[in-house]
Amino acid sequence: MSDSTAQIDLWPAPTASGAVDATVTVPGSKSVTNRALVLAAHSTEPGWVRRPLRSRDTVLMADALRTMGVQIDETVNPDGGEAWRIIPAGLHGPATVDVGNAGTVMRFLPPVAALADGVVRFEGDARAYERPLHGVIDALRVLGARVDDEGRGSLPLTVHGAGSLAGGSVDVDASSSSQFVSALLLSGPRFNKGLELRHTGRTLPSVPHIRMTVDMLRIAGAKVDAPQDGGARNVWRVAPSALLGRDLTVEPDLSNAAPFLAAALVTGGRVTVPGWPRRTTQPGDALRGIFTRMGGTYELGERGLTFSGTGTVRGLTADLREVGELTPVIAAVAALADGPSELSGIAHLRLHETDRLAALAKEINVLGGEVTETEDGLRIRPRRLHGGVFHTYEDHRLATAAAVLGLVVDGVEVENVATTAKTLPDFPDLWTAMLAGATPAGRG
Known part of the structure; x- marks a missing residue:
């Protein structure tokens, strides 16, 4: 992994001014x-x-x-x-x-x-x-x-x-x-x-x-x-x-909903994703249960899925073997929790777009975190984080994880946020539009 950011754009991850309250239409799976x-x-x-x-x-x-x-x-x-x-x-x-x-x-x-x-x-x-x-x-x-x-x-x-x-x-x-x-x-x-x-x-x-x-x-x-x-x-x-x-109509990509639901969780806000299916084989559907365990609540109804943060972000012990692609955003939320987390069953992530376990540990630690690799996962102890460059290694899910951290950590700069176009086109625009619905602290 190279630390070089020469000739690569750095995207200042926007910090939430308060609790997010938004509806985000997620593109297809x-x-x-x-x-x-x-x-x-x-x-x-x-x-x-x-x-x-x-x-x-x-x-x-x-x-x-x-x-x-x-x-x-x-x-x-x-x-x-x-x-x-x-x-x-x-x-x-x-x-x-x-x-x-x-x-x-x-x-x-x-x-x-x-x-x-x-x-x-x-x-x-x-x-x-x-x-x-x-x-x-x-x-x-x-x-x-x-x-x-x-x-x-x-x-x-x-x-x-x-x-x-x-x-x-x-x-x-x-x-x-x-x-x-x-x-x-x-x-x-x-x-x-x-x-x-x-x-x-x-x-x-x-x-x-x-x-x-x-x-x-x-x-x-x-x-x-x-x-x-x-x-x-x-x-x-x-x-x-x-x-x-x-004649097939494609469902919204539930894994790509992860950073937006995480935004509700870490800011104590609320995000609605229209079109969330009641029955699906998509691994991203597991976010409902995982983020509830981490402190949120949800309603699944005619409008889609509405996920709400409660002001508390809890640590998590979980085997993510079946939903490994959700790991980067879950790890980012865990780095902001009130207690330690251990994520297991994900040794195969070392063979994805990059070695996701090594990359997450390195980049969160550069921001002041304490993340260690285990044989098949990550051990995360929350620490007070600070700004810095978060390298993405041309991995779209690392970029969205960095954006989640940036919601509550001033000064996070995401290297090559354009890599999100791999599966989530226009992510920066979707992210800033979501934040436009943030409720200032002390209101609502």
Whole structure:
């Protein structure tokens, strides 16, 4: 990790003048959008993805599918908001895919490329070359694909698509990323023999994301047997079948709601997120319970989710294995709590956009905090914090965590806040608009 901020803009994180009171419309879910695009590309008829998230990760996914022959037309819903019309075609190469640093693109698309007719090359950002792909690469070879990665188990790599893939049974250690499982399941209906996947590792992070994949496959017409239905533990079966074009409206991204709900908690205010679903597989739904344990309250009704702070922020002991992506903002709130916190089950975060555990410990400590890494998480002892530069390492969730700290700590400067465009476009504008609704201290 470099401390250099040369030629990188520093964003002065705004401090809240009092209790926040705002309604924040959160853009669509990245996880749902990118899964919907892959499933639509595999379908036998056109489909719609309405109110998709437009961010760096989703644009990379759409552009990658276009390079392999999928037609994606962008239009507008009659009632406003974007709508993408996906018209599947014969997948083909030659093509070059830029994955950026998007885990969903680098992992979901090699199985798609194995079904294409031709060669597909995968490249990306420097950090993407350090992120593990071995689970997908090794599995594809077992299932009949030819993949050249020069033994790295990571990018860059080339998939030699043959127009079809045998499929069958495969063992995968997905301990480092649940995306290994989702990547193979999403293309499993197109394999000649379907897919039987067994996770062989000791742990499996982010299980809600796999449940999301299974639910979306079923909506598209696939037959899936999964552990969530009482089936064999750590085994998924997907029957070979045609997928149907669907008309899907994307839910708000609940994980991206985390900093806004945190703002209500740490300022003793109130934030409403419209459109919060009553039932969802998104991991971000766990924020309701987690932030309640940390001192807040919520109501889920027709207006959406309204979360309120109570003026008290409590420490937390929690296993975040299934909701690891929420860790940065939770850690920021914990650094402002009235007692210590211990967050566990998140060793896999060392392999995300950056080593999130090391980065959070280092950057919060630079501001005067006391955060130590454990074998699989963080131990946080609140201390009086002060201003300083918070480095983000091109990680969108570190940037939003820094913004939460800046609400109550004067002088926090966020390096490269533009990295939030990866999944949350216009974050600085959304943040300042929320703060425009802050209630001055002593009022209301």
